[in-house]
Structure formats: structure tokens, C-alpha cells
Amino acid sequence: MSLFSAVEMAPRDPILGLNEAYNADPRPTKVNLGVGVYFTDEGKIPLLRAVQEAEKARLAAAPPRGYLPMEGIAAYDQAVQGLLFGKDSPLLAEGRVVTAQSLGGTGALKIGADFLKRLYPDAKVAISDPSWENHRALFESANFEVITYPYYDAPTHGVKFDAMLEALRGYAPNTIIVLHACCHNPTGVDLTVDQWKQVAAVCGERKLVPFLDLAYQGFADGIEPDGAAVRVFVESGQSFFIASSFSKSFSLYGERVGALSIVTGAKDESARVLSQIKRVIRTNYSNPPTHGGSVVASVLNSPELRAMWEEELAGMRDRIKEMRHALVDKLAAKGVKQDFSFVKAQRGMFSYSGLNAQQVERLREEHGIYAVSTGRICVAALNTRNIDAVVNAIAAVL
Ligand code: PMP
Numbered sequence: 167m168s169l170f171s172a173v174e175m176a177p178r179d180p181i182l183g184l185n186e187a188y189n190a191d192p193r194p195t196k197v198n199l200g201v202g203v204y205f206t207d208e209g210k211i212p213l214l215r216a217v218q219e220a221e222k223a224r225l226a227a228a229p230p231r232g233y234l235p236m237e238g239i240a241a242y243d244q245a246v247q248g249l250l251f252g253k254d255s256p257l258l259a260e261g262r263v264v265t266a267q268s269l270g271g272t273g274a275l276k277i278g279a280d281f282l283k284r285l286y287p288d289a290k291v292a293i294s295d296p297s298w299e300n301h302r303a304l305f306e307s308a309n310f311e312v313i314t315y316p317y318y319d320a321p322t323h324g325v326k327f328d329a330m331l332e333a334l335r336g337y338a339p340n341t342i343i344v345l346h347a348c349c350h351n352p353t354g355v356d357l358t359v360d361q362w363k364q365v366a367a368v369c370g371e372r373k374l375v376p377f378l379d380l381a382y383q384g385f386a387d388g389i390e391p392d393g394a395a396v397r398v399f400v401e402s403g404q405s406f407f408i409a410s411s412f413s414k415s416f417s418l419y420g421e422r423v424g425a426l427s428i429v430t431g432a433k434d435e436s437a438r439v440l441s442q443i444k445r446v447i448r449t450n451y452s453n454p455p456t457h458g459g460s461v462v463a464s465v466l467n468s469p470e471l472r473a474m475w476e477e478e479l480a481g482m483r484d485r486i487k488e489m490r491h492a493l494v495d496k497l498a499a500k501g502v503k504q505d506f507s508f509v510k511a512q513r514g515m516f517s518y519s520g521l522n523a524q525q526v527e528r529l530r531e532e533h534g535i536y537a538v539s540t541g542r543i544c545v546a547a548l549n550t551r552n553i554d555a556v557v558n559a560i561a562a563v564l
Contacts, residue, residue: 238267261433271411349382349514421458
């Protein structure tokens, strides 16, 4: 009898599983629109110039690699706060923000989840319907019951906003509400600023716990406009959580650079909250790694590198928009009757294309084009070389 004879096979992650199938596909014309990664027009993951400059300087300085504090690099945490709230924000002067460097956005969500489980052990977590697959799994693995609030409205390619608000109004106090601050994954459909104000008001009235997931800042309209949801919650005066990720905006996926920020009611609360966050970190992985955090801090804290980064980020954003337009226009030019124009208005890397599971399967089987069975495609993986193949394949399976 082996130690592991009773171990069952865990379900495959739907998106990473798709990658494995893609990698095993011998067809040279295959296209992977499954995974959420930005590729250049040449089909490569970019290493941003701003990152390269910061890395060169770091290599030349040859810093020792001692342990970081549990909450990470101070200059990094401050830079993240500046990015989220503006460096002159009264919140920062009042000591009302706690920030800890984390292992990507995922790590930020997990630290926050573990802390919240200690604070509100009986609370439920509400995620959007649909949401990023890992939201449910992650909060369930922190022992929360996860429920969904209405979000995507397939017929209008919009948001079921009234139903969403009504669901929020019905939740018990301390229910944790996970909100995509911009570039909703998987749908590409975001709330307007006015809708954010209404959501923040209900969260405040009902004493809900807003947890903003900000994994794509800079991919919709720019760093500043994409932070609008954060500012709306700041203005509402309530406490809330933000999980930041720099995986996409710095193209540093594998370096695991993110941050958890918590807006508290007062400075003394911040000290107590930080002590608990440090405890969660200490008992999970002790402290974060140095490289990615120091590179991001160098870029954000140097006016020159920051300007370079913003320009490169704008380049990524614009290229995605070009691909949205090209996809819609080329489908129409091909004589496709189905209306895809909504794809132009969606934001961020993803599009809920409206393709059904059967069409997605045919795309894969017959054309070597890989998309998620829900019809989610990563527009950031389209380029001038593969788009015609993708358009022809979509036209063929409709
Ligand atoms: N939240 C959302 C909505 C995401 O799409 C992702 C990345 N796919 C993350 C969080 C996690 O980001 P990271 O890779 O930095 O952990």
C-alpha cells in the first residue's frame, strides 16, 4: 500500500490545461488565444525597456540578497500607494493605508483572504458571475463559502447592473465583495464611474467588505483613469482592500510582483492590521523575493523610467485596441452577419466573444485556434500575422 494510493487526480485548471493542449499541437498555424498574457505583434512576451534599464542598474550595483521585511521593500510599498492613491493623498498623510508586497495579484488576494478569515470567520465571499476562475478556488481554499452576484448580461454584452446592486443590498454585513476594478476578466465589460459610485454607496450602507482586484491597471484607458474605482471607494470614506498586480502592466509575469493594500479607518488601526498581515505572510512564505519588487520600485520612483514605462504601457494598450478593431472590421469585411461590434468597446486583454462552447471546440479541432470554452479570447494574443487565420476560422465555425 503506497502512501499516496488514495490521492485523487485534481481537476485540471481549464486555462492552463488549454496551454498544455496547445503546446502538444503540432500544427504550425496554431494560435493560442487562451491564456491571459500580452504578446507583441511578433508574438513574443515583451521585456519592457524600462524594466531592462532598472535591471541593468541593479546588476551593476550588485546588491546583497538579504531577507526582506515581511511586508516587502518599503520603497516599493510606497510607490504602489502613490500609484493607487496619488502620492499627495490625505489617506497616506493620515497613515490610513497598509501595503504589503505580495507574490503577484494572486498572492495579494490570498494574504487578504487569510486575514479576513481570521477577522470574519463566518462571512461569505461574493464574486461576479462570471469571474476569473481562480477567485472562487482561492477564497474556497481560504475556507470561505463563495457565492456569485449577477454581472454579465450576454444579450446586451453589458452589465446586469440593477440585479447586481440588488444582490449587494441583500447581503449580510461583512460579506466580502470581490470587484474587478478595471478590465473585467473574463468579459472585458466594466462599470462606469457613476455605477462604481452606486456600488460603493451600497457597500458602505450595508457594511460590506469591498475587495478590489486591480490586475490590469493601464490596459483600458491609462494608469490614472483605470484607477477610478479606487478613487471612488476612497471618496466614499469606507475601509477596503486592493490587490494590485504588475504581472501584465510590467510584463513581469514570472517575477511575481503584486501588493495588498488596505485602507483603514485610522493610523492606530493600520498598525494593528499590518501586524496581522505580517503574521499571515510569516506563516505562509516568510517574506517576498527581492528582484521584481526592486525593479518595479526603481521604475516607479524614477521620473525618467516611469515616463518610459507609461509610454510602453500605452503601446501595449493601443496595440490591443487595434486588434479589437481589426477583428471586428475583418469579420464584417468577410461578410459575417453576426454583429461583433461590441468587441471594440470591451476593455483590457479579454473579450467574451459570444462564441459558444461548440464553436470554440471546432476552432480548436479544425483550425488549431485555442480559446476558453466560455468564448473568452485573449485579444492581446492577436497580431497582424495571425489575425487573418483567426478571422477565417471564426467565420467558418459560425
Ligand atoms: N486577478 C485577475 C482578475 C487576473 O486576471 C489575474 C491574472 N490572470 C490575477 C488576479 C492574478 O495576477 P498574478 O498573475 O499577478 O497573480
